[in-house]
Amino acid sequence: MREVYLDNAATTPMYPEAVEDMQDILKDVFGNPSSTHSFGRKAKSHLENARKEIGEILNCSSSEICFTSGGTEADNTAIKCAVNHLGVKNIITSKLEHKAVLDTAKLMEEMGLAKVFWIENDKEGKLDYEQLNYLAQTHDNCLISIMHANNEIGTLNDLEIISRIGRESKSFVHSDTVQTVGHFPINLETLSLDFIAAAAHKFHGPKGVGFLYCNKNNKIKGLITGGGQESRRRAGTENVAGIVGMVTALRNSVKNMEANAKQIRKMKDYLKVKLCSEVPDVQFFGDTSNNSLYTVLNIALPNRFDAAILPFQLDMNGICISSGSACNSGANKGSHVINALNVLPNHKPIRVSMSEFNSLEDLDYFIAVLKSLDLN
Amino acid sequence: MVKLPIYLDNNSTTPMDPRVLDAMMPYFTQNFGNAASRNHPFGWKAEEAVDYAREQIAQLIGANEKEIIFTSGATESNNLAIKGVLEMYARKGNHIITTNTEHKAVLDACKHAEKMGAELTYLEVEENGILDLQKLQEAIKQNTVLISVMWANNEIGVIQPVQEISRMAKERGVLFHTDATQAVGKIPVNVIEDGIDLMSFTAHKMYGPKGIGALYVRRKNPRVKVSAQIDGGGHERGMRSGTLNVTGIVGFGAACKLCREEMNEESKRLAKLRDKLENALLALEESYVNGSKENRLPHCTNVSFKFVEGEGLMMAMHNLAVSSGSACTSASLEPSYVLKNLGLDDELAHSSIRFGLGRYTSEAEIDYAIEHVTQAVNKLRDMSPLWEMHKEGIDLQKVDWQEH
Numbered sequence: 095m096r097e098v099y100l101d102n103a104a105t106t107p108m109y110p111e112a113v114e115d116m117q118d119i120l121k122d123v124f125g126n127p128s129s130t131h132s133f134g135r136k137a138k139s140h141l142e143n144a145r146k147e148i149g150e151i152l153n154c155s156s157s158e159i160c161f162t163s164g165g166t167e168a169d170n171t172a173i174k175c176a177v178n179h180l181g182v183k184n185i186i187t188s189k190l191e192h193k194a195v196l197d198t199a200k201l202m203e204e205m206g207l208a209k210v211f212w213i214e215n216d217k218e219g220k221l222d223y224e225q226l227n228y229l230a231q232t233h234d235n236c237l238i239s240i241m242h243a244n245n246e247i248g249t250l251n252d253l254e255i256i257s258r259i260g261r262e263s264k265s266f267v268h269s270d271t272v273q274t275v276g277h278f279p280i281n282l283e284t285l286s287l288d289f290i291a292a293a294a295h296k297f298h299g300p301k302g303v304g305f306l307y308c309n310k311n312n313k314i315k316g317l318i319t320g321g322g323q324e325s326r327r328r329a330g331t332e333n334v335a336g337i338v339g340m341v342t343a344l345r346n347s348v349k350n351m352e353a354n355a356k357q358i359r360k361m362k363d364y365l366k367v368k369l370c371s372e373v374p375d376v377q378f379f380g381d382t383s384n385n386s387l388y389t390v391l392n393i394a395l396p397n398r399f400d401a402a403i404l405p406f407q408l409d410m411n412g413i414c415i416s417s418g419s420a421c422n423s424g425a426n427k428g429s430h431v432i433n434a435l436n437v438l439p440n441h442k443p444i445r446v447s448m449s450e451f452n453s454l455e456d457l458d459y460f461i462a463v464l465k466s467l468d469l470n
Numbered sequence: 471m472v473k474l475p476i477y478l479d480n481n482s483t484t485p486m487d488p489r490v491l492d493a494m495m496p497y498f499t500q501n502f503g504n505a506a507s508r509n510h511p512f513g514w515k516a517e518e519a520v521d522y523a524r525e526q527i528a529q530l531i532g533a534n535e536k537e538i539i540f541t542s543g544a545t546e547s548n549n550l551a552i553k554g555v556l557e558m559y560a561r562k563g564n565h566i567i568t569t570n571t572e573h574k575a576v577l578d579a580c581k582h583a584e585k586m587g588a589e590l591t592y593l594e595v596e597e598n599g600i601l602d603l604q605k606l607q608e609a610i611k612q613n614t615v616l617i618s619v620m621w622a623n624n625e626i627g628v629i630q631p632v633q634e635i636s637r638m639a640k641e642r643g644v645l646f647h648t649d650a651t652q653a654v655g656k657i658p659v660n661v662i663e664d665g666i667d668l669m670s671f672t673a674h675k676m677y678g679p680k681g682i683g684a685l686y687v688r689r690k691n692p693r694v695k696v697s698a699q700i701d702g703g704g705h706e707r708g709m710r711s712g713t714l715n716v717t718g719i720v721g722f723g724a725a726c727k728l729c730r731e732e733m734n735e736e737s738k739r740l741a742k743l744r745d746k747l748e749n750a751l752l753a754l755e756e757s758y759v760n761g762s763k764e765n766r767l768p769h770c771t772n773v774s775f776k777f778v779e780g781e782g783l784m785m786a787m788h789n790l791a792v793s794s795g796s797a798c799t800s801a802s803l804e805p806s807y808v809l810k811n812l813g814l815d816d817e818l819a820h821s822s823i824r825f826g827l828g829r830y831t832s833e834a835e836i837d838y839a840i841e842h843v844t845q846a847v848n849k850l851r852d853m854s855p856l857w858e859m860h861k862e863g864i865d866l867q868k869v870d871w872q873e874h
Binding site for chain 2 (some may be wrong): 099101104105106107108110113114117120121124125126128129130131132133134145163164165167169170192193194195196198201229293295300301302303317318319320321322329330332333334335336391401404405408409413414415416417419
């Protein structure tokens with residue numbers, strides 16, 4: 095049976111080069127980067143070269159890159175440190191954020207540390223920037239936390255507008271860029287952002303490693319303390335192999351970014367058009383235009399499909415896919431993102447998320463299987 | 471011939487066991503799924519691998535696999551235990567008892583808690599590095615929620631009386647957390663028999679990968695809970711969110727399995743080598759072992775060489791990768807606070823070296839180390855006017871130094 099992996103928003107297969115580079119480190123470079131002897135210094139040089147390269151790719155200073163265990167930790171660090179160390183009293187965000195941001199913002203409010211303001215979204219998940227601007231202008235000590243691209247519906251937010259609103263209102267700006275680092279160009283020199291979060295395993299790197307970009311003007315003391323690593327912003331022995339694997343994956347992603355974007359965008363359009371013509375009454379959640387996250391297409395299937403068992407039916411046919419975020423898998427309440435769109439109550443979501451390792455044939459196969467499950 | 475430089479800093483980190491890497495490899499390549507993906511085999515395979523590793527890890531420490539919470543390492547585990555207990559048990563009290571020779575991860579988390587309004591007691595250890603239980607007994611109060619005492623010290627290897635501490639904690643209804651980073655995989659640890667409520671440990675100190683560790687959180691008698699410090703998604707029973715580091719976890723599991731199988735043999739072999747090294751170094755005049763020799767990890771020793779300057783010594787034996795203290799604080803030139811808290815003065819603390827032996831340490835390497843440390847110490851002393859004065863019988867403590 096054919097096996098087709100269409101759950102790349104949950105995690106991506108690693109680039110072979112990233113695996114090789116990691117293997118070399120795991121075999122030969124085992125020193126603790128904080129040790130002053132030659133084993134430690136060798137590990138440290140790999141660590142700092144990785145930091146430098148990420149700084150170059152994102153156009154920021156290498157000292158602004160703080161390694162973490164992943165995107166969730168990076169998001170937590172940004173929000174909690176902004177509240178605890180930078181005097182943030184108001185958080186402006188949206189209901190469409192990843193749980194790492196959503197839960198953290200809510201927690202800050204529950205603990206009485208900050209007030210949370212929710213900006214409205216339209217049916218495609220696009221945000222009301224005027225409201226954002228108004229809230230930021232009329233409140234002091236704000237943190238704006240808006241994701242770059244939504245992991246479930248692929249709607250893209252405009253970091254230029256958000257960063258301008260942040261600058262003009264003197265608000266801190268954090269963006270969860272977990273779905274876009276390595277997939278979209280991000281220039282931190284022209285954008286005035288305070289924090290962005292990334293996870294290596296979303297751009298064909300290893301799990302368990304990511305980074306936080308933290309603008310050098312922001313003196314944060316970190317979430318995990320005790321040891322002084324990462325310029326006192328994140329304690330703990332660094333995951334050297336993971337970091338090296340991450341930078342190889344990022345280098346590869348960026349090198350082929352344009353070609354990959356073109357190929358995957360073409361697949362997204364192909365899938366959309368073909369579904370529309372072959373599956374009656376199919377619709378889509380989120381933004382499907384040219385200006386969306388090209389890796390994600392969220393299909394809204396009509397009621398005649400049995401949504402509860404559809405992922406399993408697809409799996410029986412070798413198609414690996416999910417109805418939403420893996421971080422919420424197992425929860426029965428349905429996706430908070432789809433709920434917040436407040437559209438198509440009789441349709442259920444299936445998220446197709448693609449990578450450069452997919453082909454049009456994969457999509458043809460997916461459509462054929464989907465049609466075979468159609469009770470129409 | 472031995473291969474240089476020789477690595478004798480296994481308390482700081484250990485090389486990966488190739489068998490661990492072999493176990494990890496399939497999860498870098500074909501089995502790359504997200505363990506939280508519920509709908510397809512990539513997710514299931516990843517979850518299965520995580521569950522299997524959880525069992526291997528639980529077995530090593532005598533726990534139930536549901537009691538293992540994965541983190542990015544021991545520092546995060548220590549943070550989660552201390553900050554998480556304080557938040558979770560805020561209604562019960564806000565007093566924490568710890569010692570002044572803990573790892574920075576515990577001390578800094580405690581300092582942080584203190585700033586947030588918690589009440590802290592830092593107990594002084596005895597000259598041999600061991601905590602006096604009487605002092606602990608007296609320090610426990612009505613509002614004490616947590617005792618955090620490390621299992622074995624990272625600089626001197628001294629083992630604390632964890633069973634007695636846990637019994638005392640239990641009697642008084644206080645939770646007991648132990649930073650067992652240096653102990654797990656090296657000496658027998660059993661959370662049930664030893665009465666542990668929370669325990670931090672990490673893979674890279676036991677021949678596994680960096681970037682993965684765990685917090686043991688007891689589920690029965692009593693059922694312990696900690697407030698998450700990283701939120702969003704509710705992984706790890708709501709105590710630690712974030713996509714699981716599947717390869718790291720698989721490596722951690724494999725490392726634990728190997729330690730469980732090989733610990734007995736290995737610790738005997740290393741104790742023999744360590745004793746050989748230690749005895750040879752003690753044969754030098756004016757050299758001392760720091761901390762208890764009776765209650766100590768089998769693979770390490772911390773030796774002070776009087777009248778020798780530590781940095782100079784490290785440089786003179788550049789073919790030996792050793793350290794003068796914790797790697798986590800080695801960037802600073804301050805002498806080790808652990809040694810100072812044993813009562814050593816700055817000078818002696820500065821001239822102390824930690825030797826940490828490991829799975830790949832050979833007898834030939836120890837012989838080389840003995841020869842070169844001996845040479846280096848003798849050479850530095852030959853150049854030292856202080857040593858000359860000492861040899862002439864002048865008591866340096868009584869010399870009235872003139873300022874120039």
